[in-house]
Amino acid sequence: MMGMQQKPLLMAGICLLFAGCTVGPDFRRPDAPAVSGYTREKLAEHTAAADVAGGQAQSFLSGADIPSQWWTLFHSQQLNQMVEDALNNNPDLAAAKAALVQAQENTYAAQGVYYPSLDANASASRKKTTGSQYGNPGGRGTQFNLFNASVDVAYVFDLFGGERRNVEALAAVAESEGYQLEAARLTLTSNVVTAAIEEASLRGQIAATEEIIESEQQQLxxxxxxxxxxxxxxxxxxxxxxxxxxxxxxLPALHKKLALIRNQLTALAGRFPEQESGSAFTLSALQLPQQLPLSLPSELVRQRPDIRAAEAQLHTASAQVGVATAKFFPQISISGSFGSVATTTANLFSPGTGVWSIGTNLLQPILHGGSSIHNRRAAVAAYNKAAAQYQSTVLAAFQNVADVLRSLQSDAEGLQAQTHAVQAASEQLDMARAQFSAGAINNLLLLDAQRSYEQARISLVQAQASRYADTAALFQALGGGWWHHADTTAMTSAAQTDVKP
Structure with a gap:
């Protein structure tokens, strides 16, 4: 027969066993897609080259890392300053930072369930009783003061891990907010760079148009x-x-687009339109990076902040299944109180005034109209939804990279062809002018040659800008190097405690 000393040890062991039980699925990080490349056909070692600004050949460095300040590769101090202003002053980025802090504090607040609660209570009241309350209708009433001071302690045993799963879910929410902050930062810097390139393109188109106008004026x-x-x-x-x-x-349409893009840049930097810096971006002031890092496909899912955010949301949904599952099991709590009750404050805590209580409570759900079953089914459906959304995010990310790689190659070839087109159109125009002066052709043929040259000049500027924009798009598509930030905010450690690799 079990001895008296063994029974407490057995009960303690049972409690420890229950304390380690956490119902619901343990989250597993999705595996990286089993693909070896971004495109079906093999990428060329380098892009086509053209003898014009922005026409340098670009080569891909497979497996190379991405710098966190990738925009500095364009070697424009003006662009660097604009990006820095945006990172410091953009209100959308500030909102994303606040959302992260909110999610973190919600997680810390939820962790309070791991510890007993301790509350101090104090009350004062004046009462009157009658003899009728005690079975003596003729008795006189009594008036008195009553003072109470106590300390209450309560603790909920998380035997089946419902509270731990809830904290896990909140930690995953904070992790998702961290990655969404990184995504907002990447989107902001990419928008600034793209807008600066667009401004440079418009200024180039305006300059080319003004040259054409001057030439046509002389012709007229x-x-x-x-x-x-x-x-x-x-x-x-x-x-x-x-x-x-x-x-x-x-010209007016081009100037309008230029004004709008300047307004966009000013707003991205967190300033009002009248506070525009006045600085101007030109294509000649930007250098095209000639070596482009290309992350391995297996690394893309760890580098894209949108994929990491979707993964954290999947983790949240997984933990919520555990929260819903724990509702089927008993909930046990213990509470106690110690204090003093007296009719005067001077007698509080004096001998004979002490009161105390201790108790436990067990709640076992039995019948709730099927709500617990349906709540769990809803949580499972939410998990399946998050899994599908995660897969969609991964597919969109790989498509994004594949599209940018195709654009880099095609637009490089397009710029090369457009450079030849401008050269041919310029020679044709010179010949047409000479022939017109000699009376060999009529004015209509000269106008056709002018029209072809004008279109080729404008298209050349647009093709040059496309090379810069494609390069910025590649850095964005590969994640932007956020993992190198000294103050990186993505909470990669927040969920690792609960992740089962």
Whole structure:
């Protein structure tokens, strides 16, 4: 027969066994996709090159790491300053930081369930009783004061881990907010760089258009002289005026786009439109990075903050299944109180005034109209939804990288072809002008040559800007190097305690 000394040890062992029981699934981090590349066909070792600004060939460094300040690779101090201003002043980024702090504090608050609660109570009241309350209708009433001071202690035994799963879920929410902050930071820096490139492109298009207008103005003056000499008809002069007016009409739209992009840059930097810095971005002031790091596909899921945020949300849904499962099991709590009750404050804590109580409570859900079953089914469905959303995020990320890689190669080839097109259009225009001066061709052929050259010049500027924009898009698609931040905020350790690899 078991001895009296063994029974307490057995009960303690049972309590420890229950304390280590956590119902619900243990979260497993999804495996990286079993793919070896981003595209079906093998990538070329380097892109095409063109003899123009922004036309340098770019090579891919497979497995190379991404710097956290990737925008500095464009070697523009002005761009670096604009990005720094945005990181310091953008309100959306400040909101994301506040959301992270909120989620962290919610996690810390929930961890209080691991410890007993301790409350101090004090009360004072004046009462009157009658003899009828005690079975003596004729008795006189009594008036007295009553003072109470006590300390209450309570503790809930988390035998089946429902509270631990809840803390795990909140920690995963904080982890998700951390990665969403990194995603917001990456989006902000990418938007600043892209907007700066767009501004440079628009300034290049405006400069090219103004050069074309000046050339057409000179051409119109020559037509006017030829008309005065009787060499051409009035319709030729009118055609030249029409062409000049059409070219000038494109300028207001370009200036409008430039103003809008400047407003966007100012807002990204957390300033009002009237506080615009006044600095101007040009393509000639930007250098195209010639070596591009290309992360391995197996690393992309660890580097993309949107994927990491989706993974943390999946972790949250997994923990919520455990929370719902724990509702089926008993809940045991213990509470106690120690204090003093007296009719005067002077007698509080004097001998004979002490009161105390201790008790335990067990709650076993039995019948709740099926709500517990359906709540758990809902939690399982939420987990399946989060798993599908995670898979969708991964697929979109790989598509994003594949699209950017294709754009880098195609736009490099496009710039090369457009450079040749401008050279050919320029030679054609020079020949047309010479032939027109010699009377070998009419004005319509000259206008066609001018139109082809104008379109080629504008397209060249746009093609140059595409090379810079594609490069920025690649850094964004690969995660932007957030893991190198000295103050990285993603809470990678918040959920590792509960993750079962």
């Amino acid at each position: 003056e020559m037509l006017q002289k030829q008309f005065e000499l009787g060499g051409i008809s009035k319709s030729d002069v009118l055609a030249g005026k029409t062409r000049l007016a059409q070219t000038r009409a494109t």
